[in-house]
Amino acid sequence: MLHIRVSTPAAAALVAVVLLLTTGGQVSEVAYGRAVAPATQPSAATTGSAYLATHLYFGTGRHNGQPPITDEQFMKFVADVITPRFPSGLTIQQGRGQWRDRSGSINREISYELTVLYPTREARAHNRDIEYIRALYCSMYGLESVGRADVNAQADF
Known part of the structure; x- marks a missing residue:
């Protein structure tokens, strides 16, 4: 299990919304920072390092009567474009948006x-990668964002 500690109430609300949308269920109080880790074992969040979690939301619907982007097309995009930029790992969840x-x-x-x-010390370099991924996906499939x-x-970890 990955523990994430958010630094502001707005970030906590964003995490809660993401969890709600991706799981389709209720968001626990952990997402709002109200839960307390057991006293016998420190949580990973208190012993971990500073990271950024970037969430990208890719739609598959296209305009002008074009068919939706298929799972195969999306996974090829992941393999060819995203994985080379984030070879250490990533998570993909399918949902309804x-x-x-x-x-x-x-x-x-x-x-x-x-x-x-x-x-976080790699944020500047990864920002270029992330913006490249976003722009390329939009241009390849004619999407707005x-x-x-x-x-x-x-x-x-």
Whole structure:
């Protein structure tokens, strides 16, 4: 289990929303920083190192009558573009998302959440990689955006 400690109430709320959307269930008080680790064993969050957790939200619905991006296409994008930039590891979850596009329409679609954790000292280098991934996905598939959320975390592996 990975323990994440967020540094602000806004970050805690973001983590709670991400957990709620990705799991489809209730968010425990742990997401709001109210839970207390057992006294007999320190949590990983208190012994871990400073990391950033970047969450990217990839939609699969396309405009102009084009078919949705398939699981095979997305996983090829992961293998060819994302994995070389984050070879130490990543997590992908499939879900259902919705968002309002530039025309004001609500779009509901299969989506993927990609999470990568990296030491905060590597943030500048990884920012370039993350922005490249977002721009390339949009240009390849004619999409408006790939959502991004960054959360400060303490992580131990």
